[in-house]
Amino acid sequence: MAWLIKKVRQNNLPVTGFMWLYAILSVYPLIWMIFYSLKNNDEIFVTNPFGFPTHLRFENYSNAWSKYNVPVYFMNSVIVAGATVIGAIVLSVMFSYAAARLQWRLRGIAHTYIMIGMFIPIQVIMIPLAILVRDFHLANTYGALIVPYIAFNLSFTSIVFYGFFRSIPNELEESACIDGASIYRTFFSIMLPIIKPALATMVIFIFLNSWNEFTMAVILITKESLKTLPLGLLFFQGQFTTDWGAMGAAMTIASLPTVLIYMLFSEQVENALTVGSAVKG
């Protein structure tokens, strides 16, 4: 008995147990979703709610894809997330370069001004934003999401780039200047290549953000043909009982891009999402 207790202590069994138990709690709902995306209603509700499907019903996926609007939602998500990534990166990298390296009187103020945006929760400005989108005739176009998404990613992205630009030694620009390169040339051929790692991180960050964004989308988009995946999937709520398998399949399809990105670049994704603490703290 004493031997057993010692053994348990050495292996930290309770701690290890807790760690794996939480891991299961964390992942199981996702695995359960993938399981039931391959089952029929009978198996989901009665015969086999927890385990691996007895018969892999891939037709759920083709049903989800063809019967419901999943391809449309998916394409919309790709368009919105893609345009947001490009727009936000271009604007913020230019702004932060000027704020960090170029010499002008108001640069400190401009930098602080943009930084304030990080502390504004989108919920708080939803009403005026909805009115603005309407007045600019953006309502029910892709612009209704893309323009606010870009604006909302500017603050955070600029601040990360700002930090990177500040850490580059002055000599680089000096030699570029002496060699007769223009400021634009210096920016494109010298500065951008240096901050490539930060660019990659922020591309992932903005992509995940805009792919999953819900609050703005639900208020600004009502037209069925413009709905992104987080909105489109709400539609299944009404038809819960009819085809659970297809619903699971649609949700799996919606999660695939972000989960895949995380699997491939887990380190960068964690960095991307946690880099904010260093800036905000």
Place this chain on the structure above:
Amino acid sequence: MKKFLGNKTAIAIFTLPALLLYTIMVFYPIMQTFFRSLYEWDGLTAGTFIWFDNYKNLFDDSVFYTSLYNGLIFAAIITVTQIGIASILAFVIADGVVKGRRLLRISYFIPVVLSITVVCQLWLSIYNGQYGLMNKLFEILGIHYQQDWLSSSKSAIIAVAFVNAWQYMGYHFALILAGVRSVPEQYMEAARIDGATKLQAIRKIMIPMMAETYKFCLVFAVTGGLNAFANMYIMTGGGPGTSTYTLTYLMYRSAFRVGEFGYGSAAAAMLVIECLLATLIINRLVARERITY
């Protein structure tokens, strides 16, 4: 060189697009929120200026107090569970004794990258009173605690808060783990040599040194809880009755369902004040001086 870096045209080209977009889409709206909270306004016409009547009505509205209370409950639940569990997990992982650390880390973090709609739909089916996973689990374990988790006005807000707690725990885990890694090795080494146990060292040295990390986690969790909206929107629609309303939900309802944009703006303005207060209090309580090492 001075001329090179002081190129006015270049500065304008580089900064104006971002500044303009930010001003129109972020800064102007926040001003509008406060301004419009003083109006009776339907979102279409010019509206009438009514001073602080919207706020007066808000303070007379019982739903406002429900929303405030729910925001606090939501914030409290997610703060305690997320930061509590994330700390334990991060300290154990950083300790390096447990096997399979990479797999564990991925497991903890994966819900963070899922869409909130997917997560809420999943938990709707888990909570479901008739065929939900939760009740089935109790059945297997032989516990008679089956119920319809989301239709009781007492348990609904707690059930919804746990979904958020579950989804974003991994985010706090990653933050705290990064915090642990940034504390230099020699401090823990010194504690070990002085005969401190691991727990003592973590409590007396590690956690105080990570004040900045914890401050950020606290601000993030508390303001996130006060702002909660998507979870309610998808899972309960504010119900049963108004039992899962939060301030954001109240704002959404008043403006986009009932058409009282001024009243909604007042709710949003209260939310700003609430979040600001929370941030100030947290900054006051945690880390009065910055620790450098």
